[in-house]
Structure formats: C-alpha cells, structure tokens
Amino acid sequence: MDAGSTDIDGALPIRLLHDRVLVRRDGGEGERRSTAGIVIPATASVGRRLSWATAVAVGPAVRNIEDGDRVLFDPDERAEVELHGKEFVLLRERDVHAVAASRVEPGSTGLYL
Template sequence: MTDPKFEIQMLHDRVMVKTEQETEERRSSAGIVIPATVTMANRLVWGEVCAVGANARLVKAGDKVLFNSDDQYEVEVGGQVYLVMRERDLHAVATPQTEQGTGLYL
C-alpha cells in the first residue's frame, strides 16, 4: 500500500520560498574572487515563491523575492528544502515592470 499524497496549502499570510543555492564562486565589483564556502553576515538572499496563504497580498507563486534566510523556519518536502515565513519578512519582489521602479534590474 502506498502513502497518500497531501497538497500543501499555506495559511494566513505565510509564504513558502525555495532559496537559490549559491554553489559557485562569485566576484566582487573589484574583481576579487569570493569562494562559495564564504558566508557573509547580514546578507539577503533571493528565492522563488512556491506557495502563498490566502491573506498574502503582494506576492504570488512564481515571484522572485529578497529576504533574510537566517531567522526563517525550514521544511523539507520531497527532498527539497523550503523556507516558511510571513509575507512581512520579505524585503523586495522582483517584477518585470513597475510604474514606480527603482531603476535597478536583475
């Protein structure tokens, strides 16, 4: 007998995010190579929203968001690690085009 499959539905203003893993080295603006094993204090990370609760107003599944991953809850589903947080813990949402943009692009 196989285990039943359950669909995950986020509650209230909760958001489930899959983080983008930094598996390779990166370069600073001055050209200095920073190994992937180096962690930087207070560094915000990008992730993709996978699920949102009914009261989340500004994000939807598929959005790319900026957040602090240090103080968030982790959950493993199907071998993939996700973070669960409140919508208010997100710092920014990357959108293709806005009326009042910052002039910064990914």
C-alpha cells in the same frame, strides 16, 4: 485543487495559511562567485547578507507576492522545511524585503517600508 493550495513538484498538495510564503532558495549556501569570477568561500562572511528565493506557494492573506516571484529575505529569519526530500523556506509576508517580478511597477515603494 482549490485556491491557496499547490502541488510542489509532484508532491502532496499543501495549503498555506494566513500570510505565509513558501520559497525555494536560489543557489546554495556554499561558496559563490563575484561578478569578476572570483570564488568566495562560504566561510568568508561580511555582515548580514540577504538571500534571493522563488515563491512556490502563498497563503490566502498574502497581498503582494504571487507564485513564481523572486523575493529577497533575511536568511537568519527563516524556518526551513523538507517536503518529499526537497528543501524549502517558510516565511511570513512581512519578512520579505523586496519582490522582483515583471508586474512590479517602476517607482513603486515596495513592501512594508
């Protein structure tokens, strides 16, 4: 497999173009639990809420994200795609608000401030 292409969980290999990032959402969009264990239903909405996801593929022009990084993004600015029955989200690198990875240096400013 060449650089920039990936095999998504045994599916056909794909190659993302430009600054695209393919991510798999962490958890679901349904109910969630607070840190105290209280169940918050999906219908309870409080303003704009960002979501975490794991990067599974990145395009050749992506500079700050690698496969396996956890990224923070706005779920309202996304394009969903289904690959072999699995749901993924396609983003541009500039739509990612933060990256959580062990290689991120403490005190670094992050992406596109």
